[in-house]
Amino acid sequence: MSKVTATAKSSRKGAKRNTGNKAPSLTTWRFMLVLSSITLIFCGLGARAAFLQVYDSDDLTRRSDNRTIRTKSEDVERGMILDRNGIELAVSVPVQAIWADPKTIAKASKKANLPVELDKRWMALADVLHISRDQLFKRVTANPNKQFVYLKRQVEPAMASYVKNLKIPGVYQRKESKRYYPNGEISAHLVGFTNLDAQGIDGIEKLYNKQMVGTAGSRKIRKDAKGREIEVIEEVEPVAGQSLTLSIDQRIQAVAYKAVKSAVTSFNATSGSAVVVDIKTGEVLALVNSPSYNPNNRSGVQSHRFRNRAVTDVFEPGSILKPVAVISALEFGSFTADEEINTSPGYMRVGGKRVQDSRNYGKLDMRGILQHSSNVGITKLALSMPKEHLLDTFYNLGFGGDTGLGLIGESSGVFGDRRRWSKFELATLSFGYGLSVTTVQLARMYATLGNGGVALPLTILKQTTPVEGEQMISRQTSNTLLEMMESVLEKDGTGQKAAVPGYRISGKTGTSRIAVNGGYGSDYVGSFGGIGPVSDPRIAVVVLINDPAGDYFYGNDVAGPAFSTIMGNSLQMLNIPPDADNHHNSVIAARGGEND
Amino acid sequence: MSEVVIDDDLINDLIDDELRDERLPGEEIQIDEPDVDEAGLDEQTKPKAKVSKRKPKVKKADKPEAGEATDAHKQTSFDFGAFLTDTLGWKPAPTAVFDRVLVLTVFMLVAFGFVMISSASMPVAERINGNQYHFIIRHGIYICLALIAAIVTLQLPMDKWQKYNGVLLGLSIALLVIVLIVGKTVNGATRWIVVGPITIQAAEPAKLFFFAYLASYLVRKHDEVQEHFKGFVKPLLVFFVAAILLLNQPDLGTVVVMFITTLSLLFLAGAKLWQFFGLIITGMASLVTLIIIEPYRMARVTSFMDPWQDPFGKGYQLTQSLMAYGRGDMFGQGLGNSVQKLEYLPEAHTDFVMAVLAEELGLMGVLSILTLLLIVVFKAMLIGKKALEQGKAFEGFFAMAIGVWFSFQTMVNVGASAGILPTKGLTFPLVSYGGSSLIIMFIAVSVLLRIDHEIRMTTTHTTRRGAL
Numbered sequence A: 001m002s003k004v005t006a007t008a009k010s011s012r013k014g015a016k017r018n019t020g021n022k023a024p025s026l027t028t029w030r031f032m033l034v035l036s037s038i039t040l041i042f043c044g045l046g047a048r049a050a051f052l053q054v055y056d057s058d059d060l061t062r063r064s065d066n067r068t069i070r071t072k073s074e075d076v077e078r079g080m081i082l083d084r085n086g087i088e089l090a091v092s093v094p095v096q097a098i099w100a101d102p103k104t105i106a107k108a109s110k111k112a113n114l115p116v117e118l119d120k121r122w123m124a125l126a127d128v129l130h131i132s133r134d135q136l137f138k139r140v141t142a143n144p145n146k147q148f149v150y151l152k153r154q155v156e157p158a159m160a161s162y163v164k165n166l167k168i169p170g171v172y173q174r175k176e177s178k179r180y181y182p183n184g185e186i187s188a189h190l191v192g193f194t195n196l197d198a199q200g201i202d203g204i205e206k207l208y209n210k211q212m213v214g215t216a217g218s219r220k221i222r223k224d225a226k227g228r229e230i231e232v233i234e235e236v237e238p239v240a241g242q243s244l245t246l247s248i249d250q251r252i253q254a255v256a257y258k259a260v261k262s263a264v265t266s267f268n269a270t271s272g273s274a275v276v277v278d279i280k281t282g283e284v285l286a287l288v289n290s291p292s293y294n295p296n297n298r299s300g301v302q303s304h305r306f307r308n309r310a311v312t313d314v315f316e317p318g319s320i321l322k323p324v325a326v327i328s329a330l331e332f333g334s335f336t337a338d339e340e341i342n343t344s345p346g347y348m349r350v351g352g353k354r355v356q357d358s359r360n361y362g363k364l365d366m367r368g369i370l371q372h373s374s375n376v377g378i379t380k381l382a383l384s385m386p387k388e389h390l391l392d393t394f395y396n397l398g399f400g401g402d403t404g405l406g407l408i409g410e411s412s413g414v415f416g417d418r419r420r421w422s423k424f425e426l427a428t429l430s431f432g433y434g435l436s437v438t439t440v441q442l443a444r445m446y447a448t449l450g451n452g453g454v455a456l457p458l459t460i461l462k463q464t465t466p467v468e469g470e471q472m473i474s475r476q477t478s479n480t481l482l483e484m485m486e487s488v489l490e491k492d493g494t495g496q497k498a499a500v501p502g503y504r505i506s507g508k509t510g511t512s513r514i515a516v517n518g519g520y521g522s523d524y525v526g527s528f529g530g531i532g533p534v535s536d537p538r539i540a541v542v543v544l545i546n547d548p549a550g551d552y553f554y555g556n557d558v559a560g561p562a563f564s565t566i567m568g569n570s571l572q573m574l575n576i577p578p579d580a581d582n583h584h585n586s587v588i589a590a591r592g593g594e595n596d
Numbered sequence B: 001m002s003e004v005v006i007d008d009d010l011i012n013d014l015i016d017d018e019l020r021d022e023r024l025p026g027e028e029i030q031i032d033e034p035d036v037d038e039a040g041l042d043e044q045t046k047p048k049a050k051v052s053k054r055k056p057k058v059k060k061a062d063k064p065e066a067g068e069a070t071d072a073h074k075q076t077s078f079d080f081g082a083f084l085t086d087t088l089g090w091k092p093a094p095t096a097v098f099d100r101v102l103v104l105t106v107f108m109l110v111a112f113g114f115v116m117i118s119s120a121s122m123p124v125a126e127r128i129n130g131n132q133y134h135f136i137i138r139h140g141i142y143i144c145l146a147l148i149a150a151i152v153t154l155q156l157p158m159d160k161w162q163k164y165n166g167v168l169l170g171l172s173i174a175l176l177v178i179v180l181i182v183g184k185t186v187n188g189a190t191r192w193i194v195v196g197p198i199t200i201q202a203a204e205p206a207k208l209f210f211f212a213y214l215a216s217y218l219v220r221k222h223d224e225v226q227e228h229f230k231g232f233v234k235p236l237l238v239f240f241v242a243a244i245l246l247l248n249q250p251d252l253g254t255v256v257v258m259f260i261t262t263l264s265l266l267f268l269a270g271a272k273l274w275q276f277f278g279l280i281i282t283g284m285a286s287l288v289t290l291i292i293i294e295p296y297r298m299a300r301v302t303s304f305m306d307p308w309q310d311p312f313g314k315g316y317q318l319t320q321s322l323m324a325y326g327r328g329d330m331f332g333q334g335l336g337n338s339v340q341k342l343e344y345l346p347e348a349h350t351d352f353v354m355a356v357l358a359e360e361l362g363l364m365g366v367l368s369i370l371t372l373l374l375i376v377v378f379k380a381m382l383i384g385k386k387a388l389e390q391g392k393a394f395e396g397f398f399a400m401a402i403g404v405w406f407s408f409q410t411m412v413n414v415g416a417s418a419g420i421l422p423t424k425g426l427t428f429p430l431v432s433y434g435g436s437s438l439i440i441m442f443i444a445v446s447v448l449l450r451i452d453h454e455i456r457m458t459t460t461h462t463t464r465r466g467a468l
Helices: A028-055 A057-068 A102-111 A120-129 A133-141 A157-166 A203-207 A209-213 A250-266 A318-332 A366-372 A375-382 A387-396 A423-430 A439-450 A475-489 A560-573 A581-595 B002-019 B025-049 B055-076 B080-088 B100-129 B134-154 B158-163 B165-182 B203-220 B222-227 B229-247 B252-268 B273-293 B295-305 B316-328 B353-389 B393-417 B435-467
Strands: A069-074 A088-100 A149-155 A171-180 A200-202 A217-223 A229-236 A271-278 A284-290 A347-350 A353-356 A506-516 A519-532 A539-546 B184-186 B189-195 B198-201
Touching: A028 A057, A028 B252, A028 B316, A028 B353, A028 B393, A057 A069, A057 B316, A088 A157, A102 A133, A120 A133, A120 A149, A120 A157, A133 A149, A149 A157, A149 A171, A157 A171, A200 A203, A200 A209, A203 A209, A250 A271, A250 A284, A250 A539, A250 A560, A271 A439, A271 A560, A284 A439, A284 A560, A318 A366, A318 A375, A318 A387, A318 A423, A318 A439, A318 A475, A318 A506, A318 A519, A347 A375, A347 A423, A353 A375, A353 A423, A366 A375, A366 A475, A375 A423, A387 A423, A439 A475, A439 A519, A439 A539, A475 A506, A475 A519, A519 A560, A539 A560, B100 B134, B100 B353, B100 B435, B134 B435, B158 B165, B158 B203, B158 B393, B158 B435, B165 B189, B165 B203, B165 B229, B198 B203, B198 B435, B203 B222, B203 B229, B203 B252, B203 B393, B203 B435, B222 B229, B229 B252, B229 B273, B252 B273, B252 B393, B316 B353, B353 B393, B353 B435, B393 B435
Parallel strands: none
Antiparallel strands: A069 A217, A088 A149, A088 A171, A217 A229, A271 A284, A271 A539, A347 A353, A506 A519, A519 A539, B184 B189, B189 B198
């Protein structure tokens, strides 16, 4: 074909057309176009990088942080609750929460071609957790997109390890702690309890939750894709929860609970409470209520059982409050301690209403008035001074105010701040009606009496330093009162059953009707408050039995024996020597009998 | 001035060489030697001059020098001191026998790459091998092998490339066929031929050889290319054969790079514009078809368009890569401080080495490495232009092919990691980990140097002749 002989540089077939043997040349514009395209591409890459790295940097960094930064929390154990002697009232024990990941479960069962319902391991799991199989299956299959569902919480270690050995894909465990209350119902009201997330929701557990919880530690770390830690960004050291030492003496608490429970049971009462206060420090040594509940298993407990009645419930106290009017009269000086007051004929009219005694006691001194709990006598005392003075005495002894305890649900009672008080109202006030008080308020009043008239705030925590008190009534008055009230427990007093062999005890009974619908019904509150030993008062005890349903309802009958038991045992446990010399031997005999 | 003497000697040899073109291969070796040695020395001296920061290279360089010294030094009385100054560019050296800037840039890229691979590969290496230096050692070995390959290539006159272009094309196609038959399959892609301890990624030499063929074709049929549709279509048919083989691996990335390079070369060679546009349209259409019929490609396309739609599934790699870019900010987290390389980015040392670089060195690092590569590409294009101007058409087209190839491979690699192109397993030229790629890239750079060297020799030769 080719007639032109190709020479040196041209290729063999290159010269088909007569274009000469010219080597291929470059068109400048084509070359420049390619070159600028390449430049443009590189600029584009640079621009894209700039967009990602400068404009979009924050957003991308945030997304990366979302994937790489993890915050691990390090739970700390909740502090214990101890009694004053170090006995555990509430402790935390390690348990497991068992949870499931429905998404993983769905995937695994699909892979194994074995529906959850037919998997023997799932059946075993349901059985060991005491959940019905259907319920369990439903929970893990209902929403397969979910990634977390609790199966059971607070599972004991033994059971948890069984579950672990089932090796069910998608079933996991998480450490948590369970609160355990070794003393059960004895201290249930006082100590309270926590919820599943270890937060206190009642009693001391709630009141001092913050201290006991501590601060969970946290580590903000960056991890690699295998979950290994590569950088610690932030670290908060965990602060262990503090243990709390209460003023409670668990031995006294136990005795008190037992006594109140037996009183409530024997007299078929609605409820009962007892409070024991250390007179010299204001520390509460025991605070019990019946009926109680088992804080370790609260399922199915009626809600009224949860009430810490000693601080929440108020009632018209009745005669147990009579010492107040006596104190008032003594302090004012309208009567002397030995002055005789005529209570004949056993009743009197005040402001058109009748005040009466159970019988005609004739002439009584103050001691006699208290001993026999004479309404007429006390009315005469109450009306012998300006009403302000009487009311102030009530205030000074803590009625209508708070006790310093600050427990959950504590009431400060009802003490109307009225302008006008009729004579009859003042009279009823003097024998304990027309105001409502709590058991702890009464206990504080008696503690003040025992403490030479110095009112200390009550406390539930063990005190290391003495608390500053306030002199509310003179030491002389309080001492006089103590001696007078000793007679209540003597042979012809109203509170014989509260007597403690071997000890000199002062006290006062109280029997009041419960107000219903604007009047008073046939339900009573029997109470007894006392101080012992008289020679050197150490503890004040108040026992209250609400609505005894049997034939007995007087304070002496229903609360007296419980008081005696609590007072006697407490004095003994606190190693307080008996101060009643003449009874010494019999006391030992009696005590020996009790200890059996 | 001593250089002038050297050059004269060399030129004479070169001329001889040219004249004795048709000699038997056995005879050639001796005659080529001085020239070859010169080129080899350039290559060797470079790392020396650049100082010992790259140990393997210095070692490498010492050996051949010692071996060849006897012959070469006798003949040329080589002035080493002058050569050093020459390399470092302390004084202008218009008579330099090679492109210093190109060599320097290439070594900077390789050094850059070595450091980044060291940083990026350690976590992966530790996971796979328990030896965190696994990939670093290998990359060092690859660099040594690549240098040897480069030295050998430098000794090869361009005529040989042109002469054996048919053989090269055959080799290229053969490699692509062999890989489909006996290749090793990794992650669903059959891309590697295993010969004893050596694993070759077939597509890498195939690319280079195909471009050699293409350059030669454009010279041989350059009239036909410009005048006839036939001339335009023929190389494309060859390309389609290669493309079909590549797609069977599958390796769409290489196909795209080859396609664009072929197109660019046809364009530069003066193909008619209408043909060109027609081809672009059909090319695009077939690309789209490929993507549509192969669902995994579709998935890649959709995932790259909005990786955040499925950041833990299809978009996983890309989102991790984008986050690496984002964390880099302007100046980076600092060398070695990448978080994304810690098992988040699955191919931190290969496909996504740029992402790690972006995270550790920031936008500045990215722009630096892009600039370095752009310099290499420009050098290639300008060497090509100079060659064409001197009538060395094959050399010119080959150099340009290398330039376009490098730039588009860079585009695909960086574009994929930056989320503007679908993810493809292409390396960043001279930087990414991978023996085959590194060796072939070094050979390509050597070809550029050789072409440049031959141009310089011709230029000096003519001027000297003129002067004489």
